[in-house]
Amino acid sequence: MILTLKKSTLPELSQALPGRTTEMEITNRHFVSGNPIKSPFPANLEQACFGMGCFWGVERKFWQQNGVFSTAVGYTAGLTPNPTYKEVCTGLTAHNEVVLVVFDPEIITYAELLKLFWTAHNPTQGMSQGNDVGTQYRSGIYTYNDAQLAAALDSKLHYQAQLDAAGHQQITTEIKALDVFYYAEDYHQQYLAKDPAGYCGLRGLGVCY
DSSP: OOSSSOOOOOOOGSSSSSOOOOOOOOSSSSSTTOOOOSSSTTTTEEEEEEESSSSHHHHHHHHHTTTTTEEEEESSSSSSSSSOOOHHTOOOOEEEEEEEEEEEETSHHHHHHHHHHHHHHTTTTEETTTTTESGGEEEEEEEEHHHHHHHHHHHHHHHHHHHHTTTTOOOOOOEEEEEOEOOOGGGTHHHHHHHSSSSSOOOOSSSOO
16 A cells, blocks of 8 residues: 555644544455444444554455454544545544454454464564554554453553563564454455455564464
8 A cells, every 4th residue: 555655653633634534435345255344333243453554455354354343444542533545644633544353252352363363463563563664554453442452451561571582672562452443445445355466565473473
């Protein structure tokens, strides 16, 4: 994905783009599963949110997992309300490209999603992922409750120990409570199902969890 302006530092509030009050209009149907990508979801399901670089490949990684009901790509952890992709690419929204994962905890647990998160990308790169450079590509876990936050922090300690043993650098992953998830434009949703030959830069470090 090509950035029009590569940014490696997050903007201050005074620098952030103003955004808008209207939400992004999207099709509430997963291109692969046919399930809704916006709430309400069935009561037995839970939600998780992860940033692992370009959200196209990340979303595919999660929708392929047994027990995942739905996925969607979007933006979070920034300053600009209801941002567009073009705005996020300027680096002046502070948002991260993320994937919303709606899952059945009786089939796949949050701990298993965390294991996939850590091993499927490089969590040590700071404001980049692979060849994609910019704050929108930072590694991040955005939690829905205190239990998820505690699990995420514990998993970071565990995986850092594995990385230390393998001679890798320190984890730079941002871990915090989810503020607002803003849906990305329709054409980004399930992008690699619509264009199987599309770009995917998702790469792990090859270190077991």
